[in-house]
Structures are given as structure tokens and as C-alpha cells.
Amino acid sequence: MTTRRFLTAGVLVALILAGIVSYYASSKPDGLEKVAADKGINAEEQHHTFKDSPLGDYGVKGVDHPRLSGGLAGVIGVGVTLALGGGLFWIVRRRTSEPERQ
Numbered sequence: 537m538t539t540r541r542f543l544t545a546g547v548l549v550a551l552i553l554a555g556i557v558s559y560y561a562s563s564k565p566d567g568l569e570k571v572a573a574d575k576g577i578n579a580e581e582q583h584h585t586f587k588d589s590p591l592g593d594y595g596v597k598g599v600d601h602p603r604l605s606g607g608l609a610g611v612i613g614v615g616v617t618l619a620l621g622g623g624l625f626w627i628v629r630r631r632t633s634e635p636e637r638q
Contacts, residue, residue, distance in 0.1 A: 558610045563602070594606055
């Protein structure tokens with residue numbers, strides 16, 4: 537398997553997990569959130585600064601269907617992460633492959 541095929545397969549798996557498999561994720565709170573609610577630890581909980589941002593609260597603002605919104609947010613998140621990570625990798629690789637100048 538070539539490197540290009542391997543990377544393409546990895547990107548496709550990430551997009552499928554973020555966009556489709558996330559559709560089946562539970563909407564119930566996870567264990568930590570449930571214990572915090574049961575014990576009253578979250579009584580002073582506040583919303584985060586980015587709650588009203590376009591991708592705030594694990595969804596896309598303006599998309600009314602919660603699971604579709606979450607899937608889209610996941611796909612967008614994967615895309616942004618790949619773009620930033622790939623760009624950083626490209627910059628670092630380019631800097632290390634340049635011959636040293638004297």
C-alpha cells in the first residue's frame with residue numbers, strides 16, 4: 537500500500553466516523569456529567585465563551601436536526617484539523633529539507 541493510499545484511507549475513515557458514526561452517538565450525558573449532576577457538583581456550571589459560535593456545542597448553527605448538525609460539525613472539525621495539521625507538517629518538512637545556508 538502506498539503512502540498516498542494509506543493517508544487517503546485514514547482521511548476517509550476519520551470523515552466517516554465524524555459524519556456518519558457520530559449520528560449513532562448517545563445524546564445522554566457521559567459518566568462524568570451524570571455524576572456531576574447527581575452530586576450537585578455542576579450547580580455553578582457556566583456556559584463557555586464559544587457556545588454561540590457557528591460550531592458551538594458540537595453542532596452547526598442554523599441546522600435544526602441535532603444529529604445532522606453534529607455530523608456536519610464533526611466533518612468540519614476533521615477538515616479544519618487536517619488542514620491545520622497538514623499545513624504545519626508541510627512547513628516543518630519544508631524547513632528541515634532546505635539546505636543550510638552559510
